[in-house]
Amino acid sequence: MARDEPETRLPPGAARCPGPSALxxxxxDSPGAPPALTAESYRFLGDSDISYERYTSPAVFAREMTHLWGRAWQWACREEHLPEAGDWIVYDLGTLSILLVRGxxxxxxxxxxxxxHRGTQLKPPGSSGGASELRCPFHGWRWTLEGDLKFVPCRWDFPHVTEDSHxxxxxxxxxWGGFVFVNPDPHAPPLETWLSPLAEHLxxxxxxxxxxxxxHIQKELPTNWKAAQEAFLEAYHVVETHAQALATAGDANASYDIFSDHVTRFVHTIGTPSPHFEGKLTEQEILERMRIGDATVPEGGTARAVAAARxxxxxxxxxxxxxxxxSDSEMLDSIEYHLFPNMCLFPGVSLPMIYRFRPLGMDPGRTLFDLLFLKLVPEDAPREPPPEPVxxxxxxxxxxVPGMDPGLGAVYDQDTDNLAAQWRGFHASxxxxxTLGNYQEARIRRFHLTLDEMLARD
Incomplete structure (x- = not known):
């Protein structure tokens, strides 16, 4: 059977790329990979098309604001953004604007x-700082850091205002995990329920x-927030979009897992050629293409082991x-968890990214992409303020962006070019x-099924 010929005798979702899988x-590799890394959990979720109206429709976008973002646990900031009493930061998403304060x-x-009083925002969008109280810039009403009403100018004119009512x-x-999550829904399930089993893995x-x-990079993406994140939920696009990486990156043989309605994962390997790669490379040639510096693969060794050790x-x-x-995998591979609705987490060492995709304003075709790189630090390291987003x-x-690896930046640029073309294609098609693949794009389907459940609730 040819490499890309579909296997029709297997049940839907059972086909896999021929040859060694990521797992x-x-x-x-050398032993040491944590059990969570080799856990497997896939199930076939259907194969119907995903309508483009889900991305382009203002009506769908408006319902998402109330039924998704108004009810979902979402990452707002890191704890290091609010290290001291009085520190505050504003989290914005569409019509939402939330002020987080350490009391x-x-x-x-x-x-x-x-x-x-009259609805004025207490702090400007996207801002942060420190204060001893919360004060409205319009008329000067004041609250304590804990939200208690503190002062009303001309209080004699407001006998109907009480500390309880206002x-x-x-x-x-x-x-969790150094992240601060918020949920506007007073009846929301506990964060721990939403996270499971992510918290057990990470x-x-x-x-x-x-x-x-x-x-910390903030990038505007010219597409809907769902389409933006979906581009990062599969490695299927590597063969065409990132063809320069085929000599050293597994893609078609990546593993995909659906752990819950809220948590999915893929793992694709680095330091092994793609199943699509034409030709044969020695382990030394693979290592040289990984560009980690001069090193030699010993007889019987692998490029992965040498690169990980270096x-x-x-x-x-x-x-x-x-x-x-x-382990070697933790040092090298792209290990990406997705937490519904809009967060991706990479617990590996050399690819330690965190993603977040948010609607930018009220335009369904604009997204704000937060890209953070988290580094390990010594346990006794002094606490430093986080860098400002660029x-x-x-x-x-x-x-x-200063400090961004140029090669990695070029890879992300390739993804952005795709997103702009896809957004135009949504309207032209x-x-x-x-149409999604049953295995390689299963995470996208799980995301939409969970989104459907949120949007269908009264």
Whole structure:
């Protein structure tokens, strides 16, 4: 059978790329991969088309604002953004504007970013800072850091205002992995329920609370927020979009897992050729194409093992941390979890990204993409303020950001070019929906099924 010929005798979703899978490659590495990395959980979820109206329709977008974003747990900031009492930050998404504040008691609270007098935002969109109280810039009404009404100018004219009636309403807040989550729905399930089993996987040496932000990029993407994140939920596009990586990146043989309605994952290997790669490379040639510096693969060794060892040494020395517990896969591979609705987390070491995709304003065709790199730090490292996000316009390159690896920036630029073309195609196509693969794009289908469930609720 030809490599790309479909296997019609298998039930839907059972076909896999011929040859070693990502998990086969990881299991053949030196021992040490955590059990979570080799866990498997896939199920066939259907094969109907996904309508383009889900991306382009203002009516769908409006319903998402109330039935999704108004009810979903969503990552708002990192705890290091609010290290001291009085620190505050504004989280914006579409019509939502939420003010997060660390109170004098050390507790992080979230309030709608609006004065209870005449609705003026207490803090500007996308801003952060420190304060001893919360004060409206219009008429000077004031609240404590805990949201209690503190002062009303000309209080004699407001006998109908009481401390109880005009305390700032609080939204649900949850903390996990160093992240601060908010949920506007007072009846929302606990964050722990939403996260499961992500929290069980990302613990121990994958505990992201032990990492710190090294770089924060905010990029405008010219497409709907759903289409933007879906481009990062599969490796199927690598063969065409990132063909320069085929000599050293597994793609068609990546593993895909659906752990819950909210949590999915893919793992694709680095340091092994793609099943699509034409030709034969020695392990030494693979290593040289990985561009990690001069090194030699010993007889009987692998490029993956040599590259992982070199990165353990280089990054360990640069960060002042012991990376010896991390397996070759953790050092090299693209290990990406998705937490519904809009967060991607990479617990690996050399690809330590965090993604977030948000509607930008009220335009269904604009997305704000947060790209963070989290580095490991020594346990006794002093706490440092996180770097300010660097904004990149839709027509600018990721590589223009100081501290961004130019090669990696070029890869992200390729993805952005796809998104712009896809958005135009959504409107031009006479076929009114996208057709997904049963396995490689199963995470996208799981996302839409969960979204459907949220949008269908009263």
């Amino acid at each position: 086969d490659i990881i299991r053949a 004098g008691d050390g507790i992080i609270r979230a309030f709608p970013n609006a004065c209870l 305390a700032l309403p609080q939204l649900k807040v949850g903390l 613990c121990g040496r994958w505990d992201l609370s032990k990492r710190r932000i090294a770089l 990165l353990r040494r280089q990054l360990g020395e640069a960060w002042g941390v012991d990376l010896s517990p991390f 904004f990149v316009a839709a027509d600018q390159s990721y590589a223009s 006479t076929k009114r929906g996208q």
